[in-house]
Amino acid sequence: MPVPFSVTSRRALLAATAALSLVGSARAQGADDPARLVAIMDSYAAGLRSNNVEALVALYASNGVFMRDNMPAVVGRDALRAAYREVFATLKVDLAFTIQETEVAGDMAWLRATSSGRIKVLATGTESAEAFNLVVVFRRETGAWKIRNYIYASSRPGAGPAK
Secondary structure, three states, rough: HHHHOOHHHHHHHHHHHHHHHHHHHHHOOOOOOOOHHHHHHHHHHHHHHOOOOHHHHHHEEEEEEEEEEOOEEOOHHHHHHHHHHHHHHEEEEEEEEEEEEEEEEEOEEEEEEEEEEEEEOOOOOOOOEEEEEEEEEEEEEEEEEEEEEEEEEEEOOOOOOOO
């Protein structure tokens, strides 16, 4: 036989159920979940493949920094937009990321990864297999992870002696 609940008891039970549901959901996909960082890198790879400047810039913090091999650092959304337009005017990029490690500490996080794939020089049509090492630092802005610093370098050995 069901136990009768008062209106107040029903409201309290519903409120408690809703609160537990929210807590469980936050744990399942918490803001500190490293899978969110991996998802950003998947979006980054998709933006590269589709030459989508705006999608890439949207992944960055307002003061985001892009540091490329043998190039000056690019800082801020307007500079990022110009840099990615330059990249896509000269190259067709198709890279996939392999995440090596992630760490979340409060409103900051980082990951270390490798990327590999094909890059085509548009002016010559020359296509080559490329690979890179990268470190990406994230900052939480208004509850969402954004790229604060994206730093990469070729993983090909240099021409000089190993140090």
